[in-house]
Amino acid sequence: MALLELHNVHTYYGKIHALKGLSLRVEKGEIVTLIGSNGAGKSTTLRTISGLLTPRQGEVRFGGKRIDHTPPHEITQLGVAQSPEGRRIFPRLTVLENLEMGAYLHNTRSPTYHEDLERVFQLFPRLRERTSQKGGTLSGGEQQMLAIGRALMSRPQMLLLDEPSMGLAPVLVEQIFEIIKTINSQGMTVLLVEQNALQALGIANRGYVLQSGEIVLEDDAKALRENEMVQKAYLGLE
Amino acid sequence: MSPIVPMLYTVRVMAAEAKATTSPHTGQRSVGEIARTVLGPLLQLLLFIVGAAASLGLLVIVLALLLSASTPDLLSRVVTILPQVIIDGLVRGFLFATIALGYTMVYGVLEFINFAHGELFMVGGVVGAYVGFFLDRAGIIDGFNPFLFVVVVVAAGMTVSGLLAVTVERIAYRPLRNAPRLVPLISAIGVSLVLQDLARLFMTNFPTSEPLGFNARYNSPDYGPPLTLFEMNVGERSVPVVLSPKALIFITVATLMLIGLNYLVNATRLGKAIRATAQDMPTASLMGINVNQIISLTFLIGGALGGAAGALFGLNVGAVNPYMGLIPGLKAFTAAVLGGIGNITGAMVGGIVLGFMEAFVASYLGLFTGGAISGAAYADIVAFSMLILILIFRPSGLLGEATTTKV
Ligand SMILES: Nc1ncnc2c1ncn2[C@@H]1O[C@H](COP(=O)(O)OP(=O)(O)OP(=O)(O)O)[C@@H](O)[C@H]1O
Ligand SMILES: [Mg+2]
Numbered sequence: 001m002a003l004l005e006l007h008n009v010h011t012y013y014g015k016i017h018a019l020k021g022l023s024l025r026v027e028k029g030e031i032v033t034l035i036g037s038n039g040a041g042k043s044t045t046l047r048t049i050s051g052l053l054t055p056r057q058g059e060v061r062f063g064g065k066r067i068d069h070t071p072p073h074e075i076t077q078l079g080v081a082q083s084p085e086g087r088r089i090f091p092r093l094t095v096l097e098n099l100e101m102g103a104y105l106h107n108t109r110s111p112t113y114h115e116d117l118e119r120v121f122q123l124f125p126r127l128r129e130r131t132s133q134k135g136g137t138l139s140g141g142e143q144q145m146l147a148i149g150r151a152l153m154s155r156p157q158m159l160l161l162d163e164p165s166m167g168l169a170p171v172l173v174e175q176i177f178e179i180i181k182t183i184n185s186q187g188m189t190v191l192l193v194e195q196n197a198l199q200a201l202g203i204a205n206r207g208y209v210l211q212s213g214e215i216v217l218e219d220d221a222k223a224l225r226e227n228e229m230v231q232k233a234y235l236g237l238e
Numbered sequence: 239m240s241p242i243v244p245m246l247y248t249v250r251v252m253a254a255e256a257k258a259t260t261s262p263h264t265g266q267r268s269v270g271e272i273a274r275t276v277l278g279p280l281l282q283l284l285l286f287i288v289g290a291a292a293s294l295g296l297l298v299i300v301l302a303l304l305l306s307a308s309t310p311d312l313l314s315r316v317v318t319i320l321p322q323v324i325i326d327g328l329v330r331g332f333l334f335a336t337i338a339l340g341y342t343m344v345y346g347v348l349e350f351i352n353f354a355h356g357e358l359f360m361v362g363g364v365v366g367a368y369v370g371f372f373l374d375r376a377g378i379i380d381g382f383n384p385f386l387f388v389v390v391v392v393a394a395g396m397t398v399s400g401l402l403a404v405t406v407e408r409i410a411y412r413p414l415r416n417a418p419r420l421v422p423l424i425s426a427i428g429v430s431l432v433l434q435d436l437a438r439l440f441m442t443n444f445p446t447s448e449p450l451g452f453n454a455r456y457n458s459p460d461y462g463p464p465l466t467l468f469e470m471n472v473g474e475r476s477v478p479v480v481l482s483p484k485a486l487i488f489i490t491v492a493t494l495m496l497i498g499l500n501y502l503v504n505a506t507r508l509g510k511a512i513r514a515t516a517q518d519m520p521t522a523s524l525m526g527i528n529v530n531q532i533i534s535l536t537f538l539i540g541g542a543l544g545g546a547a548g549a550l551f552g553l554n555v556g557a558v559n560p561y562m563g564l565i566p567g568l569k570a571f572t573a574a575v576l577g578g579i580g581n582i583t584g585a586m587v588g589g590i591v592l593g594f595m596e597a598f599v600a601s602y603l604g605l606f607t608g609g610a611i612s613g614a615a616y617a618d619i620v621a622f623s624m625l626i627l628i629l630i631f632r633p634s635g636l637l638g639e640a641t642t643t644k645v
Contacts, residue, residue, distance in 0.1 A: 076526035088521040105526040
């Protein structure tokens, strides 16, 4: 049984039909990437999984349990964490408070909380120096680190990452992908949405290509990298 | 990509580095840190109190000096009542502040003005009056411990108004959360009218044998004579500066509530969840925060503070009626806007500033115009002119951040 499974999911924004019968699955321990051009519906897919949007039709299952009509905070409780598009750091909370909010479901007095915090600081040493800085005053790259760190603080089984490399300097993009690989090797299942298709496919096990709300291609990451259509449309290769 | 990008990045990081306070992280906040986050806003409030009292006091003294040519004893009259005016300003200020907090907290989370908030204040007053009423009927009010009485009316007012606020949100606002902004606002005005008339119905019919009445007395134990704080020597006369015990109770309880609220909002997990929800509701829900629960909690706290203010206000003036929430509600709204709506410290500061302005106008306008204009009658004009001026010149308020999404 797949850890996450979407079956024939239709999501709307009012009258706009954003996901048109999307199906995908993510197995435990995998990195799966979702690529597609702007407006294809990648973020909508993640929002639907997290419960911020409710599909009008279709099923979402996590660990076998239907979650398509479960409110977002309960989905987080089940073990899904999202680092959303645009980072969405709480601007007037400090870095430490942002991380505490990530661990909202856990006791911040417990030793495990401190271990989690330590792990985040080891992944992103820069955050350690900035614990009492307001989230809104961090640089874009630091906010991205905080968004990922905050998602990790809920101790999830599965991490949804929406364009974690967006707006980062090339060195940092490299670093972020390294970190995703590290987190995954420690047992985390990852669903990765990326514009940076080449690098995403470089670390993923499998990938899906999304076009106007529909999956048009799904394959092993390696096969997708060699796929002609993918190379033309998403990798900028001729 | 061009090499300029990492360079720019470094520059930005360096700028941020310069701003960052380098406190070593400990995971748990130290006592000192909590004290700072809790007492910081109160210190700010204290500064505003002293500042408002001093600057307004100075202003009237200068005015008195300028006008003393025509009326020689003006200065001594101005100085004689000054301490009393300051005390009056403080009481009014804390009244507006406690009510304003309800407006501002709800606005902070939902960006919605709960125009029925003044009625929650009224309900607190009516509940307090009922407590006094039943104790009186039982014949035990005279011997009743005055401090226990305060505790009982405040607790009763907080409970009823708090729960009422939660109920109102659940019934009249939550179903409209995704409607256009004007819709819940109209709903709030409707709720306000409904609550006024329900209170009137209740007060004039309950208990059936001998109802409380429309303009009801607020019975309370005897709080004793006013306390003489100090004697002031003006010329050859000696004037006592007095503080009524009820005013002292009001100031004390309001201060305690403000400390409690600051602690809750700034230092507890729940308070952080409230702030996170106010800053970004969908993202807060991704953290596992049940945002509906947080919204209910916000209404509960705001309603409870309003109810406590009503119970104490009624006690202070000795009477209540179903419409008593209207004007204080509007003024507290002014105070919230003055301080920067959505900003908790701002609501307290706005309340204090407005309270002082009103007290000074009420007492000194008549004095300076030789009795031609009665200050007490025109104090309301000050509050509402102030509202208009703020909305024109500084819509974000004294402490608010500039935003473009205001109602
Ligand atoms: N809040 C919204 N209201 C209405 N339409 C929306 C909303 N959010 C997204 N859409 C529409 O839904 C479609 C899918 O959007 P989505 O944000 O999922 O795209 P995406 O694949 O994440 O794109 P990008 O790579 O630009 O982030 C788009 O056509 C978009 O215009
Ligand atoms: Mg997107």
